[in-house]
Amino acid sequence: xxxxxxGGRLINKILTGKKREILLSEASELPSISISFERVIxxxxxxxxxxxxxxxxxxxxxxxxxxxxxxxxxxxxxxxPIVLDVDPEEISGLKEGDDIILRYNExxxxxMKIEEIYGWDKKEYARQVYKTTDPxxxxxSKTYNRKELLIGGTIDLLNEIKHPLENRILWPIETxxxxxxxxxxxxxxxxxxxxxxxxxxxxxxxxxxxxxxxxIHPLVGWKKPGDYRDExxxxxYEALIKHYYPKNVVVLAxxxxxxxxxxxxxxxxxxxxxxxxxATHFIVGRDHAGVGDYYGPxxxxxxxxEFPDLGITPLFIREAFYCRKCGGMANEKICPxxxxxxxxxxxxxxxxxxxxxxxxxxxxxxxxxAETILKFKDPFVH
Amino acid sequence: xxxxxEVKISIPKTLYEKLVKEAEDTGFKxxxxxxxxxLEQLVETSDFEGEVMSKEDEEKVxxxxxxxxxxx
Numbered sequence: 324x325x326x327x328x329x330g331g332r333l334i335n336k337i338l339t340g341k342k343r344e345i346l347l348s349e350a351s352e353l354p355s356i357s358i359s360f361e362r363v364i365x366x367x368x369x370x371x372x373x374x375x376x377x378x379x380x381x382x383x384x385x386x387x388x389x390x391x392x393x394x395x396x397x398x399x400x401x402x403x404p405i406v407l408d409v410d411p412e413e414i415s416g417l418k419e420g421d422d423i424i425l426r427y428n429e430x431x432x433x434x435m436k437i438e439e440i441y442g443w444d445k446k447e448y449a450r451q452v453y454k455t456t457d458p459x460x461x462x463x464s465k466t467y468n469r470k471e472l473l474i475g476g477t478i479d480l481l482n483e484i485k486h487p488l489e490n491r492i493l494w495p496i497e498t499x500x501x502x503x504x505x506x507x508x509x510x511x512x513x514x515x516x517x518x519x520x521x522x523x524x525x526x527x528x529x530x531x532x533x534x535x536x537x538x539i540h541p542l543v544g545w546k547k548p549g550d551y552r553d554e555x556x557x558x559x560y561e562a563l564i565k566h567y568y569p570k571n572v573v574v575l576a577x578x579x580x581x582x583x584x585x586x587x588x589x590x591x592x593x594x595x596x597x598x599x600x601x602a603t604h605f606i607v608g609r610d611h612a613g614v615g616d617y618y619g620p621x622x623x624x625x626x627x628x629e630f631p632d633l634g635i636t637p638l639f640i641r642e643a644f645y646c647r648k649c650g651g652m653a654n655e656k657i658c659p660x661x662x663x664x665x666x667x668x669x670x671x672x673x674x675x676x677x678x679x680x681x682x683x684x685x686x687x688x689x690x691x692x693a694e695t696i697l698k699f700k701d702p703f704v705h
Numbered sequence: 706x707x708x709x710x711e712v713k714i715s716i717p718k719t720l721y722e723k724l725v726k727e728a729e730d731t732g733f734k735x736x737x738x739x740x741x742x743x744l745e746q747l748v749e750t751s752d753f754e755g756e757v758m759s760k761e762d763e764e765k766v767x768x769x770x771x772x773x774x775x776x777x
Contacts, residue, residue, distance in 0.1 A: 341732040490773055496758065500766045504776050574775065 325502055325510070325601045326634055330376025330399055333495055333599065337370050337480045338434075347481055350431040355424035356413050361581050363427045363484050364544055365405055368580055370433070370480035371494040375599045379477035380407040383441040386473065390451045393588065393629070400595065400630045402588040403452065406443070407435075408470035414440065424481075431481050438476040445469065452585050455617050461547050462583045462614075486579065488543050488553055493576040498538065499601040501574060507535035511638065512602035514593050514611070516542045516582060518551050518559035518696055520688045522643040522668040524567065525652040530606055530638050536572055538602055539564075543577040546704050547584075547614075549674070553577070555702040562695040586611070586618035587626035591633070598635040607637045644668060645686040652686075677702060 328334075338346060358366070368374050376399065385395050386404050393402045407425075417423065417437060425433045449456045449463040458464050486492065493501070502510055511534040513527050531537045541556045551559075557575070564573050580596065583589050589612035594605040611623035627637045641654035648664040658665070668687050676683045682693045696702050721736075728739035758766075770776045 342730070345730065345732055493770075493773075493775075497766050497770060500763060501770055501775055504767070504770070576775075 324508055324603070325499060326598050326603055328372065328375040328495065328599045329595050329634065330397075332376065333372040333499075334369065334375040334378055335372055335496070336378060336478055337483075343481060346434055346479070347431065350424045350434070350481065353422055353424050353434070354417055355426045355431070356409060358407070358425050358427055358432070360427065361545055362407060362425070363432055364579055364581050365407075366425060366433045366478055366480065367484065369405070369478055371496070373495055373578070373580060373596055373599055374405055375495070377401075377405055379435065379438075380473070380475050381405055382439050382475035383473075386441075386443070386475070390448065393591070400591060400633055402591040402595075403583060403585060404448070406473045407475075408443075409472050409474055410470045411472055413470075414472070414474065425478070427484065430484075432484065433478045433480050435474075435478045436476045437474050440472055440474050442471070443473050452583070452588055453617070454586070457617075460584065460614065460617055462585055465583075486543070488557070488577055491553075491557055491577040492543060492579050493574075493600075495599045495601065498574065498576065502536065502601050505536060505571065505574075509534040509604065510536045510538055510602045511604040511606060512538040512540050512597035512600065513606045514540055514542065514578075514597070514608075515556070516546060516550055517670060518556055518688075518702075519563050519692060520668050520670070520673055520683075521645065521652055521686060524563065524689070525643040525654075526606060526608075526640045529640055530604065531572060534604060536574065537568075538597070538600065539573060539575045540578045540597065540600070541575075542582055543579050544581050546582060548704055550704045551696075551702055552699070552704055555696055555699050558695050558699070559692050562691045563689060566691045567689060582612070584612060584614040586613040587622045590623035590637075591626060591630060594627075594633060594635050594637060598633070602635060604636045604638050607639055609642045642667075674703075 369377050369379060381389065381404055386406060388394055388396050389401050389404045393400065395401045419437055419439060421437050423435050423437060424431045425435055445466050446456050449466050453460055453462050455463060458467055511530040515523065527537055539560055541553065543553050560575050564575060590607050593612065597605045607623055610618060610620050613623065624639045641656050643652050643654050645666040645668065646653045646658045646660055646664050647666065648660040649658050666686060673683055673687060677696055680697060682690060724739065725736050728736045733739040733742065767776065
């Protein structure tokens with residue numbers, strides 16, 4: 324059965340009709356602040372229910388609860404604080420209770436009711452969320468560059484932002500309708516920000532064996548240099564699905580959401596978000612949403628023990644390798660052979676081959692996938 | 706125009722005041738027009754796995770899914 328959204332109700336904060344027209348016409352008279360593209364993505368995610376049950380940016384009480392207890396004040400699991408940072412001068416003269424317009428490139432994106440203005444300790448945020456205060460961690464570095472105050476309050480979306488990949492992006496209400504149309508009752512979601520290699524395919528198919536459908540859900544949004552570009556990821560997956568998956572068992576859809584590289588906390592966040600999209604199961608990778616060696620390889624699995632009330636089932640599928648003795652893909656749970664037979668599929672090695680214009684061996688990547696990637700002049704983010 | 710009947714109900718004063726304000730803010734002619742609109746929306750909606758959406762909205766979603774090739 325498609326699960327109810329987190330908190331029981333899919334949030335919809337998209338203004339339409341007369342109310343939107345009236346508020347848009349009043350927007351020029353209201354005070355406004357400019358927000359970054361990353362915050363626009365947060366606004367869109369709140370408005371479309373990706374972050375249900377959030378209806379806006381966190382109030383201080385929720386912020387503190389999420390930071391230290393990984394739960395909202397109503398006890399619902401929530402691990403990544405969704406906060407709006409501002410400079411004191413940007414909001415001088417504004418007070419709690421005021422309405423403001425959030426703008427991006429001058430365009431009004433949303434109306435927000437300022438319900439609380441409060442300070443934050445960015446180093447403490449980093450310590451709690453990222454488990455490190457090292458500025459070399461990409462998430463920590465972004466945190467340190469954020470502004471000095473936070474404002475909490477509900478938002479209402481006035482205008483959708485055009486995204487180059489908007490026709491690849493589905494929102495929770497759309498996947499929910501889609502799964503209902505397909506009559507899927509069990510849906511396993513797979514988070515990715517990579518092109519697929521044989522290890523990914525193995526994990527997805529292992530999970531799909533027990534589910535009605537698979538949601539391949541690449542994250543569209545900020546990525547670090549060296550990651551594959553979004554359009555390359557989609558093209559590579561289309562090649563894989565076309566040649567190696569049965570019809571009508573896979574939905575490939577983009578998820579417009581920021582990536583934090585917060586390891587275990589982000590694994591929980593990713594699971595909650597997929598529940599809102601209607602998934603019943605979520606594949607949690609080894610070192611899920613990790614970066615460098617900031618997190619232990621299985622920390623992202625262990626953290627799920629603290630959330631028996633998540634409402635989506637995590638699937639911990641071990642990392643796959645090619646076993647020459649088994650003659651196929653396997654993992655350490657099902658293969659008895661030693662390291663001398665096992666060939667690990669290294670993303671770094673694959674990336675190097677792609678950079679050199681080489682087709683990786685078939686046990687690492689399907690040739691159709693590799694050829695598709697190599698058709699792109701520059702497949703990487705800089 | 707469909708025949709109308711007059712119904713008299715008592716509602717809390719604060720709710721009435723909120724409805725009057727909401728009707729004004731959202732550009733409805735009067736509170737009667739606003740209340741009819743709200744009730745129609747409520748009656749025409751279907752409970753959809755935890756969220757309430759109208760048949761019209763569900764059809765809009767399906768249209769987009771069709772346009773993007775997700776459903777036939």
